[in-house]
Amino acid sequence: MDYGFLVLINAVPMSGKGGMDAFSLVGTAGPVVKAVLVLLLLMSLVSWIIIFSKFLMLSSASRDSARFLNYYHASSNFGNLYTGTRHIKGPVAELFRAAYTELVRIRKSKSQAAAGGDAPPNPGAVSVELGVVDQVDRVLKKTISSQSSKLESYLTFLATTGSTAPFIGLFGTVWGIMTSFMGLVTKPGVPTLQAVAPGIAEALIATAVGLATAIPAVVAYNYFVSKVRTIEVDMESFSAEFLNIVGRYFTNP
Secondary structure (H helix, E strand, O other), X not given: OOHHHHHHHHHOOOOOOOOOOHXXXXXXXXXXXXXXXXXXXXXXXXXXXHHHHHHHHHHHHHHHHHHHHHHHHHOXXXXXXXXXXXXXXXXXXXXXXXXXXXXXXXXXXXXXXXXXXXXXXXXXXXXXXXXXXXXXXXXXXXXXXXXXXXXXXXXXXXXXXXXXXXXXXXXXXXXHHHHHHHHHOOOOOOOOHHHHHHHHHHHHHHHHHHHHHHHHHHHHHHHHHHHHHHHHHHHHHHHHHHHHHHHHHOOOO
């Protein structure tokens, strides 16, 4: 449901007999103004869907990452940690699983290379020559990039809505006022406030709806960017700590 649009409509006072309300103004608006209002309504609807879904997603990601870090700091064995945290789906947990899987692959490659003797080296054994830390670092960076892209998905739409909705509404207002004044040319007599007011009022609704669409999108975008950055800092901190452990315990022959 488009809450911003409904709040705006309900905020407009209903007049008594012979007056007008927001719904009647929208009904008498021109086709261009109506098209602008429909576009803004759709943008607001999509924005609210993204806001609710993104709030649930980022809240779950933060909660899962905190749970995994609690397991991580309490564990002294990567194998047990890997097995015991498969049910956790947070970004930091996915980061650990990708790095641990790479460590297991490197160990298997080293074992095969050592057992193979003079046999031709396989691709896994050749990649070991790059260094364990370098290989794990590449996997960590790739996973961080993938998780960050997932966390930031659809935020661009909120930013676009926040920056363009007021101008779209302003376009509808300018167009409505322009047509309203052009219509006065065909009316006899001296133009009065009663003749101009309805056209201006229906045109100004477009600007109001544009602002009602943009404000929640901007607030939500700034909030989500802050949440994503916090999760990315957690991933970067975990990556640095994990690489230190790899360099200390897993590079010795």
